Amino acid sequence: MPPSRDRPRPTAAKVLPPAVDLVDRPAPGSWLARWLAACADLQELFAHHQLLDAVIQEVSGRRIRVDGRWLLDFASCNYLGLDLDAEVLAAIPAYLARWGTHPSWSRMLGSPALYEQIEERLTGLLGVEDALLLPTLTHIHASVIPVLADQGTIFIDSRAHKTIWDGGVVARAHGASLHRFAHHDPAALEELLRRHPEQPRLVCMDGVNSMTGNPPDLPAFTAVARAHDALLYVDDAHGFGVIGQRASDEPSPYGRRGNGVVRHLGETYDHVVLTGGFSKAYSSLLAFVACPPELKRLLKVAAPPYLYSGPSPIASLASALVGLQINDTRGDQLRAILYARTRRVLDHLDKLGAATPNTSGFPIIEVPLQDPDDLPRAGRFLLDHGIYATLAFYPGVPRHQVGFRLQLTAANTDHEVTELLAVLDQLADAIPLRPRHP
């Protein structure tokens, strides 16, 4: 390879200020040097293995081919396995024949009837007054949080998803003030609510947390929100489709119907705005905000993506609609499988004496390492042993939780879980996992 000075430079370098050199070391103190320093841990991981930014060449069930090697996928969020479901796959071509591949109107300019059909089904499933669909939760947080917060006050759980925080930042630019409270700590929230009385007040948090797999103590948070006349804004990306209302005849502790964290924890929607996505359990590019009809009317004009953003593709609208039908007929069966697969992994970690933040039994299982510096080695080990997992790196998780995240789906076979457990045994021998009882 020629010396770096002779190599062709990226075109972008021509338009950047001369202090910045994208090929060689950026000038100390430059904006690029600061960004690179801030992302140093991640850059290091990118450099050393393929669990990040992998190019997936082929899929066969839950096996994926990366760089010529077949790996078992435990990084997918397709909890119900609908991405591979024969009924969904068979149904989509008829929708494409009728609607084309993509409606290129924004929703305000023309919404295929599929949206209304999904909204109606969803409203019945959740037990809410109404719901508005937009392409993603990222769109919803960036546009709905600023409307709800107006020029008031936002309180965000310290481990809420990044897209919620970003929605808060947009709201701050419109005049709201932004405060963080300690993760899952209703007393810390209450203290902040006392100190910041400016209305309207919006409290934002994940439903099932995307890293720990645990839900908040929703009854405690709703009580605080109601007592202080604040609105609780919940992102249930990982609970919707997975957990639902409890029943004496439920086939698994995930409850029935997959209608989300509010119903699962026996709460009502009083002072609660529930948001959720279809991109995980339902394998579709689509998301919702559940709200009363008057708020829906307002959001249609005040939330920019309704007018300004491209819509979900027809295949996603179709898979969401068919997915909701499947949810009615065999969703609880799929969730019972999902629960059984998840339980095996959790019980095995317990046997190994390994810690996990997961206390819920839901299908997101983070496995911390004893030494956070072992992360690149652990990633390499998993890859070499045919396991595809999500790395949990700092600052995405606290340093003591640095490790890897396993997600189970109803499409994972029992045999695949057996393979995973065997690799976890070997990994635990080679690289110390954080012990359950230090």
Ligand SMILES: Cc1ncc(COP(=O)(O)O)c(C=O)c1O
């Ligand atoms: C908790 C949570 N919220 C929001 C998102 C973003 O969802 P979307 O892809 O619909 O923007 C994710 C995606 O990973 C998530 O885990």
